[in-house]
Amino acid sequence: MTTVTAPPRTSKQMVWVTTHRRTLGRYILPTVFILGLIGLQELLTQNGALPATYFPPASEIAAALIQELSAPALGSALSSTLSTWLMAILLSVGLGTIVGVLLGLIVPLEAILRPIIEFLRPVPSVALIPLVVLTIGTGSQSALFLAVFAAFWQVLVPAIIGVRAAHPVALDTARSYSFSLWQRIRWIQLPSMLPYLATAVRLATSTSLILIVTAEIIIQMPGIGYEITMSRSVGNPARMYAYIALSGAAGILLNGLVRRLENKLFATHGLGGTA
Amino acid sequence: MKTLVAASTTDRGRLAFGTFGAVAAVTAWFLISEHSNNAYFPPLRAILEQAWNYWTTAEGVTNILASLQTLAGGLSLAIVFGVVIGLIIGQLPVVEQTVSPTLEFARAIPATALIPFAMMLFGVSSEMKIFLIALGCVWPVLLSTADGARRVDRTLSDTARAFQVSGTQRQLYVILPAVLPRILVGIRIAIPLSLILMVTSEMVGVQRGLGFVITQAQATFQLLTMWSGILILGILGFTLTFLYTLVERRLLRWSDPRGDRSS
Numbered sequence: 001m002t003t004v005t006a007p008p009r010t011s012k013q014m015v016w017v018t019t020h021r022r023t024l025g026r027y028i029l030p031t032v033f034i035l036g037l038i039g040l041q042e043l044l045t046q047n048g049a050l051p052a053t054y055f056p057p058a059s060e061i062a063a064a065l066i067q068e069l070s071a072p073a074l075g076s077a078l079s080s081t082l083s084t085w086l087m088a089i090l091l092s093v094g095l096g097t098i099v100g101v102l103l104g105l106i107v108p109l110e111a112i113l114r115p116i117i118e119f120l121r122p123v124p125s126v127a128l129i130p131l132v133v134l135t136i137g138t139g140s141q142s143a144l145f146l147a148v149f150a151a152f153w154q155v156l157v158p159a160i161i162g163v164r165a166a167h168p169v170a171l172d173t174a175r176s177y178s179f180s181l182w183q184r185i186r187w188i189q190l191p192s193m194l195p196y197l198a199t200a201v202r203l204a205t206s207t208s209l210i211l212i213v214t215a216e217i218i219i220q221m222p223g224i225g226y227e228i229t230m231s232r233s234v235g236n237p238a239r240m241y242a243y244i245a246l247s248g249a250a251g252i253l254l255n256g257l258v259r260r261l262e263n264k265l266f267a268t269h270g271l272g273g274t275a
Numbered sequence: 276m277k278t279l280v281a282a283s284t285t286d287r288g289r290l291a292f293g294t295f296g297a298v299a300a301v302t303a304w305f306l307i308s309e310h311s312n313n314a315y316f317p318p319l320r321a322i323l324e325q326a327w328n329y330w331t332t333a334e335g336v337t338n339i340l341a342s343l344q345t346l347a348g349g350l351s352l353a354i355v356f357g358v359v360i361g362l363i364i365g366q367l368p369v370v371e372q373t374v375s376p377t378l379e380f381a382r383a384i385p386a387t388a389l390i391p392f393a394m395m396l397f398g399v400s401s402e403m404k405i406f407l408i409a410l411g412c413v414w415p416v417l418l419s420t421a422d423g424a425r426r427v428d429r430t431l432s433d434t435a436r437a438f439q440v441s442g443t444q445r446q447l448y449v450i451l452p453a454v455l456p457r458i459l460v461g462i463r464i465a466i467p468l469s470l471i472l473m474v475t476s477e478m479v480g481v482q483r484g485l486g487f488v489i490t491q492a493q494a495t496f497q498l499l500t501m502w503s504g505i506l507i508l509g510i511l512g513f514t515l516t517f518l519y520t521l522v523e524r525r526l527l528r529w530s531d532p533r534g535d536r537s538s
Contacts, residue, residue, distance in 0.1 A: 029369070029372050033374060033377060108280060108282070111292035112296035115293045116296060116297065116300050119297075122512035123509040123512050124470040124471045124512055127474050127489065131315070131505065134498075206385070209385045210387055210471065212385075213388050217388075218475065218479065224388070229391045231391070232391035232392075243388075244384060244388050244392060247384050248380050248384035249380075249383075251383030
């Protein structure tokens with residue numbers, strides 16, 4: 001290192017800062033920031049600057065969270081929210097991909113259906129809640145329907161674009177080797193869709209979680225959303241914040257899972273996870 | 276078949292095919308539902324009549340305006356905060372490293388999970404709706420802006436530095452135009468989200484707005500009003516997205532159309 005010529009004390013500090021810059025940036029600064037925020041919140045609530053009825057101190061929220069961890073409500077709320085979410089993702093990605101491939105390959109059909117897609121896509125699917133309550137009921141199928149309705153379009157549109165994004169040379173090659181339709185889809189169109197699908201799945205993940213939590217709050221069906229709104233109405237804000245934090249944790253967990261899956265898919269297709 | 280495919284790839288062909296599809300779908304809905312005895316799926320004609328009768332009255336217009344006002348308020352707050360904070364985070368790596376795990380967490384909270392929180396803070400009021408929309412929609416704008424600010428073209432920022440453009444001028448005339456495409460992408464993601472949050476917050480007890488009307492109609496079994504409200508919401512969503520596409524195109528006319536706007 002060139003720092004040898006510098007005065008010994010600064011050089012040591014310099015070396016320390018340069019070698020630990022990564023750790024400093026990646027772990028220490030964010031940790032200090034989060035702890036600082038929590039400390040500030042605790043301080044402001046303890047001395048009454050923030051009204052305690054709305055903002056219980058962080059320590060109370062943490063206590064509520066720990067208490068919930070051993071309570072039966074948490075397990076059943078998490079499992080019903082997450083199982084509905086998993087179903088919603090599988091259904092919306094599955095249906096979106098299949099219909100996307102179909103419409104991507106059959107251009108006239110896509111041209112006919114395009115205005116209908118463009119009209120249905122921006123409909124806020126929560127607007128369907130009253131209709132869904134009347135026709136499907138207040139069970140978890142309602143949440144599933146709403147989530148799939150919202151996420152399906154987010155998969156379908158990129159899927160169509162993805163099918164069309166197949167490289168013309170690859171398509172010509174496939175033709176000259178007389179690939180069957182299935183071979184063409186499997187080896188050319190599906191791989192060309194993958195980067196588009198990856199983004200779509202990430203969008204669909206958060207959208208469907210939002211819709212499921214919404215359904216739980218509005219229709220009052222069991223799940224994380226229901227626990228949040230119930231904690232508020234029984235006047236237990238600490239528990240409400242604990243469940244909001246849990247919903248964030250669930251979101252992070254799901255995003256992480258999806259990203260991991262994505263990297264795996266890309267690794268096998270040699271695209272190196274760049275999209 | 277060949278000619279069909281060829282026809283559907285030209286602009287005029289697509290327009291014709293699309294018009295055909297739209298007309299066919301509406302006609303099919305109209306005809307199939309005309310003699311429907313199912314109370315849940317009333318005839319389209321009755322829905323349209325009800326839409327005309329209810330949403331043109333003073334009450335209907337008030338409700339639409341109430342929804343639009345909160346939507347505009349919440350979205351503008353989200354855009355202002357998202358862009359300002361995004362620009363700061365994107366240009367100062369230290370700040371980005373410091374706050375990014377916290378932001379990651381805050382963003383992962385499904386926006387509607389914060390409805391009880393917003394209700395506790397503001398009660399059942401239009402401030403609650405605006406707060407909720409702003410809180411939920413700020414993330415896509417913020418993250419997209421920060422992402423854009425991080426990758427401002429090197430030549431561009433070096434040129435600005437060589438001409439000693441700095442401070443506010445640099446932010447306004449160099450960074451902001453360069454980041455604009457990404458800001459617009461963020462807003463594009465925020466718009467549908469804002470509609471979801473608007474409707475949802477109106478469903479939990481605010482006495483005005485589209486969401487209120489359709490839930491109320493469901494509770495009192497006025498299915499025609501409910502359907503007409505859903506229809507209006509659909510049209511609203513479609514119109515907003517369409518208008519936004521026009522705005523986007525106008526604002527980005529100067530930029531390279533082949534530029535990275537896909538993500």
